[in-house]
Amino acid sequence: xxxxxxxxxxxxxxxxxxxxxxxxxxxxxxxxxxxxxxxxxxxxxxxxxxxxxxxxxxxxxxxxxxxxxxxxxxxxxxxxxxx
Numbered sequence: 846x847x848x849x850x851x852x853x854x855x856x857x858x859x860x861x862x863x864x865x866x867x868x869x870x871x872x873x874x875x876x877x878x879x880x881x882x883x884x885x886x887x888x889x890x891x892x893x894x895x896x897x898x899x900x901x902x903x904x905x906x907x908x909x910x911x912x913x914x915x916x917x918x919x920x921x922x923x924x925x926x927x928x
Contacts, residue, residue: 847902850875854882864889864910880904888912 852873859865869886875898882894889910896906 847898848875849873849880849898849904864912880906882906 850873854871854873855867856865856869856871864887865884866886869884871882871884871894873880873882875881878897878899880896880898884892884894886892889912892908892910894906894908896904898904
């Protein structure tokens with residue numbers, strides 16, 4: 846299993862309507878298969894990505910952001926980050 850605790854990642858690419866940019870930094874923590882990350886960028890005051898990681902290192906996460914209003918979306922992230 847790939848371990849992600851205390852890792853710092855930056856996105857390689859994002860959806861056309863996504864708020865993340867190369868300036869976004871994601872700070873990861875992990876306990877067994879439970880993983881989470883926090884971030885802030887632009888108009889996102891606080892972002893939180895709770896999720897699970899499988900044996901191949903594939904991450905499946907939800908995201909929650911505070912942008913003046915709370916957002917709650919489900920997203921499957923795979924390995925599209927580098928550090």
